[in-house]
Amino acid sequence: MTVLVTGGAGFIGSNFVLDWFARGGGPVVNLDKLTYAGNPANLEGLTGNAAHVFVHGDICDRDLVRRLLEQHAPRAIVHFAAESHVDRSILGPSEFVQTNVVGTFGLLEETRTWWEKRAPSERADFRFLHVSTDEVFGSLGPHDPPFSESTPVAPNSPYAASKAAADHLVRAYHHTYGLPTLTVNCSNNYGPYQFPEKLIPLMILNGLTRKPLPVYGDGGNVRDWLYVQDHCAAIRQVLARGRVGESYNVGGNNQKTNLEVVNAICALLDEARPNRKSPHSTLISFVKDRPGHDHRYAMDSTKISSQIGWKSAESFDSGLRKTVAWYLDNPDWVAHVTSGAYRHWIEKNYAMRGEA
Ligand code: NAD
Ligand code: DAU
16 A cells, blocks of 8 residues: 655655644655755654655656566655755756656656556546646736636746746646546645745745844735645545546745744744844745745635535644744754755855845
8 A cells, every 4th residue: 555755855755744643644655855855864763664665756757667666556646846946946947847747757758558457446546636736826816816727727937837837747647548647736835844945934034043034025915824744634635535537726824024924933033032132034035036036926725625624624723823933943954954055056046135
């Protein structure tokens, strides 16, 4: 009853694998290339667990994928592996096309070839669950209704376009070949183990070290925040009960402007590391905007809640408090991920931004 997880050393993937075992889930083969975003330290809690097989490799390596399918005969694939950061996709889109489009295609094609040779009952029980994003739907105006599963796809960044391309391939593999696929399109996640190039961990760590808090544009862009373990629960539930060939939107029902999020982080840091003369919000610095910056995302989760019964457990206030506490409690993890290549990225991304 093995599950093949791709990208399980990244932020959401590692939370998923840890939660999976914490809930008594069966064996996992975890295929991860360990890019800058993949971190074996996220999985330290599984050391000595023989049911977790970590494979350091690339989803684009089709021979490897073929071997893993034949060797482990998984009952499902949960596909997280991707290049995931919008700003990196703007500065260098080719890796995004390679992993997110070509890699997903190779994974689908190897899976189809293997799956077609299985016995009918195994074919029927198999699932390919693709983890995608709300960004494929483009950007909402201030008064638009949230994205639903029938919202037309309109990606705006190279990252979003590469994820939309992957979503289309997944859909086509179900429609054409009958591969039992499922897709989850989720809003912005936050929580433990998130690489600090993304808004929330970046602001927590910059605040802790009293560096500027770089808010793009006027800070009015809106995201719909979901605690990562709520996303993992949605994935488990869709895997168990989702209708094959369908997609499910997942959101936190927590629409916040970036400035609201940064101010909430500052308030928590003021509690943890008080400095009455200079509260953390004095570090906020408005910088040059992201090109093509999507104004607003919001997800309508009606389908997953009415069809499958999923709902989020964590409020934004409680989830953010836990997240700030996690970064404060894990200085070794932080020191490891913020050394070396991370510093080059920060210099590259923010040097060109300056003050707005
Ligand atoms: P992440 O960047 O933290 O992790 C990605 C993982 O994939 C890393 O461990 C990396 O080493 C691995 N990887 C990258 N290229 C690979 C390749 N070619 N072969 C094998 N492994 C490879 O990303 P995340 O934030 O955990 O996102 C996981 C998935 O969820 C992505 O598909 C992303 O598009 C999607 N998603 C993310 C969010 C979010 O807010 N972070 C929201 C919705 C959907
Ligand atoms: O919506 C889901 C998506 O959320 C996922 O598919 C992506 O993988 C994930 O990276 C995330 O994309 P965003 O671009 O929304 O996340 P990011 O954390 O990069 O930025 C969140 C918002 O904060 C966005 O409006 C840009 C802004 N921002 C970001 C950074 C890094 C800043 O203002 N300053 C910053 O330094």
